[in-house]
Amino acid sequence: LHLENDLRQAIAGEQLRLFYQLQVDGQGRACGAEVLLRWQHPQRGMVSPGEFIPLAEASDLILPIGLWVLQGACQQLHAWAQQPHLAALSIAVNVSAKQFRQPDFVQQVCQAIATSGAPAQRLKLELTESVVLEEVENTIEKMAQLRALGVRFSMDDFGTGYSSLQYLKRLPLDQLKIEQGFVRDITNDSNDAAIVQTIIAMGRSLGLEVIAEGVETPAQHAFLSTHGCDLFQGYLFAKPQPIDQAERLLQAWH
């Protein structure tokens, strides 16, 4: 409860930060970044979203926080659109179930785009399987409305829930993101290797881009690359970092 009160103050007191983690393509070029929330707590130091996102979700604080992240990402996209070396990059934003389920979610995204002047095609929303599978019809409707504006969708942590192929086929997705737990052991666990190969093959056959997260070693990268994974994200390339450092990297990896 202490932390929950602190979190309310964090929102008001501007203690939340947006970090950016590079995403690279098969040629080793930066194609965008995932925005990851950080909490600069005055006493505790940097608090991980793993700790405070669940709390924020339980208390509805995820709504103002999620909106703030979305607006920040859109402002960043608008700023990048003015710079030749950054204009083609996309930003991926994590969307929590509660946020997505808001009746005015589509309107919130539209407004964030319109207010900032962000190019909608550069905005990618990351949904999880649990978000997508509860109320599938409503999910598809919302995704379709946003896609009509150019917004793209990634299925985050793919493989941890259980999306049936039937739903996967119907959802207007652009990308599958392989959960880092599968990536971790691909070079020494034959089951994980098989799962990852299957996800990549399935994504490709459905016409979806496939990105792997948690890529930490050249061996993991090589395995993924060999099996047709399109994009990569992980400590091998860059940690999540503040915007200035992220921008320098994004330009350097151009």
Ligand code: G
């Ligand atoms: O950055 P890190 O690996 O510590 O993130 C931990 C978890 O917090 C991840 O599951 C990530 O999806 C989630 N997370 C990070 N930023 C956001 C955000 O802006 N919104 C939501 N809903 N989740 C986030």
Ligand code: G
């Ligand atoms: O759930 P989501 O995929 O949104 O969260 C990604 C989380 O993974 C973030 O908290 C991020 O800090 C973390 N992360 C990013 N790259 C790596 C990596 O290479 N290894 C590990 N262990 N974690 C990573």
Ligand code: MN
């Ligand atoms: Mn994510």
Ligand code: NA
């Ligand atoms: Na993920």
